[in-house]
Amino acid sequence: MTTLTDAEIAYLxxxxxxxxATVGPHARPHVVPVGFDYDPERGTLVIGSVADMAASKKFRDAARRPDVAxxxxxxxxxxxxxxxxxEIRGRAETHAEGGAEIGRRLGASFPFDAGWIEIHPRRVVSWGIDGDSYELSARDVA
Known part of the structure; x- marks a missing residue:
């Protein structure tokens, strides 16, 4: 089941x-650039890393507090x-294993480490994709 429009999928x-964006142990925000892929089979975003993902702050934060943006x-x-x-707000699911396989299945542009993060969308807000740049499209998807 897809939660994104065809135009949103093409844009991504x-x-x-x-x-x-995650929230740390002291309720402090943390934002990091990441490589990602869309998994059309599951309707989720997959975030991988060449480095040790499970040792990263983003992985620990997402495991502790799974509400992410x-x-x-x-x-x-x-x-x-x-x-x-x-913008996709959702629930993160952290995986300590299987990253290399999911990265290959999705045709990722870089090799994934074993650890990976999967984002299950709950709310999608887009602009300039399915409409005008100043026309927001906002919807709950879960």
Whole structure:
């Protein structure tokens, strides 16, 4: 089951980098750039790493507090100014094993370490993808 529109999926496929926001143990926010892939079979976002994912702050934060936000945005044009992007809020599921296999299955652009994070979308907010740059499309998907 897909939770994203065809245009949102195509947009994500053309973007190499996103930002993952987590909350640390003292309720402090943490945002990091991450490589990602969309898993059409599960309707989830998959975040992998070449490095030891399970040892990272983002992995520990997501395991401890699974409510996360993920953002990809860019400028379709600067003249005229046309921002576009997608924010996905959801529940993170951390996996200590299987990253290399899922990375290969999804055709990731880099080799995944064993650890990986899967984001199950709950709310999707996009702009400039299915409509005008200043027209928000917001919906709950779970």
């Amino acid at each position: 496929a053309g973007q190499p980098l996103g930002r993952l 993920f953002l990809v945005d860019d400028l379709a044009s600067t003249n005229p100014w046309r921002p576009r992007g997608i």
